[in-house]
Amino acid sequence: DDHPPGSFRAGRFVKSGVTSTTRGCVRKCPWCLVPKYEGAFRTLPIVPGYIIQDNNLLAAPLLHLCEVFRMLKAQPKAAIFAGGIDVRFVDCVMAGLFQSIRVKAVFLAADTDEMLDPLEFAVSQLSFLGREKLRCYVLIGYGDDMPEKAEARLKRVWRIGCVPYAQLYQPADQRIRYSQKWRDLARTWSRPAAMRAELAP
Numbered sequence: 001d002d003h004p005p006g007s008f009r010a011g012r013f014v015k016s017g018v019t020s021t022t023r024g025c026v027r028k029c030p031w032c033l034v035p036k037y038e039g040a041f042r043t044l045p046i047v048p049g050y051i052i053q054d055n056n057l058l059a060a061p062l063l064h065l066c067e068v069f070r071m072l073k074a075q076p077k078a079a080i081f082a083g084g085i086d087v088r089f090v091d092c093v094m095a096g097l098f099q100s101i102r103v104k105a106v107f108l109a110a111d112t113d114e115m116l117d118p119l120e121f122a123v124s125q126l127s128f129l130g131r132e133k134l135r136c137y138v139l140i141g142y143g144d145d146m147p148e149k150a151e152a153r154l155k156r157v158w159r160i161g162c163v164p165y166a167q168l169y170q171p172a173d174q175r176i177r178y179s180q181k182w183r184d185l186a187r188t189w190s191r192p193a194a195m196r197a198e199l200a201p
Contacts, residue, residue, distance in 0.1 A: 019049025021068050025056040027086070029111065031142050033172055050075040051082055058089035069097045078102035084109035084137050090122035098126060103133055108162060111139035111200065113149075116156055123161045134164035140186065142169040147181050158199065166190050169184045 024041040025034045034055045041056065048071055058065065071176045072079045077103055086106045098106065106129060110119040121134065126134060136157050140150035150166070157164040166189035170176060178186075188194045 004051045005143045015051075017049050018051045019047045019052055019084075020044060020053045020059050021046050021064070022054045024056060027056065031111070031169060031171075033137060036141060039112050046071050048075065050077045051080045056086050056089075057081065057083060057093055058086055062093070065094075065097060069101055069192050072084045074079045075103045078104035080104050083107065085122075087115065087118045087122035090125050091127060095125040095128075099128060103129060105133050105135055107165075108134065108136045110136055110153075110157060111142075113153060116153065116160070119157065119162070125160065127150045131161050131163060138164045138166050138189070140166050140168055140189075141176070141182055145169075147179075151185060151189075154185075155199070158195065163192055164189055164195070 022041065022043050024038040024039045025032070028035055038055070041059055043060050046064075046067055050072065052068070052072075054060075057068070060068075081103075082105075085106060087108050088111065090108075091141040106126065108119060108122060110116055123134060138150075138154055138157055140154070154164045154166060166186045168178060168182060188198055
């Protein structure tokens with residue numbers, strides 16, 4: 001095998017079209033296993049694909065990002081940014097990169113209340129995509145989170161202009177048995193039709 005550890009091989013364990021251009025993450029969020037399992041953030045040789053699975057793509061140097069978006073522009077299908085874009089890196093330069101290609105979906109991430117203001121700014125920069133293309137992973141159930149607090153966070157993500165996708169926290173070393181209230185909340189806020197019904201006047 002001539003692929004070094006930590007490299008990406010297209011088609012290995014993932015469906016056709018999936019690619020990763022970086023490994024690791026520059027953040028150290030206490031609920032996330034990426035730094036532990038993938039190590040320090042680093043760029044990889046760019047393998048063509050249209051589904052970008054990077055954990056923190058926008059942490060990469062601008063030159064690498066320009067090469068990634070150049071590759072995406074040449075793909076036959078519109079890009080899907082599935083890994084969860086770190087909203088703290090979204091500015092007018094990053095928005096220009098997204099505007100330069102065809103995009104099917106961008107998954108942002110807002111895991112705490114403190115991330116809601118940066119999310120709002122990021123969505124303002126990416127507003128040309130519209131709500132249906134702007135999705136947002138929202139961690140719920142971590143630490144001292146409560147269902148009412150989590151629901152308020154999910155509703156604000158919707159008001160900001162994203163389709164929220166609730167992710168009920170589960171640690172790697174055990175399985176938390178959540179109450180029915182938590183499970184119902186997670187189910188409602190991971191299905192767009194259920195969200196719209198919940199938000200209907």
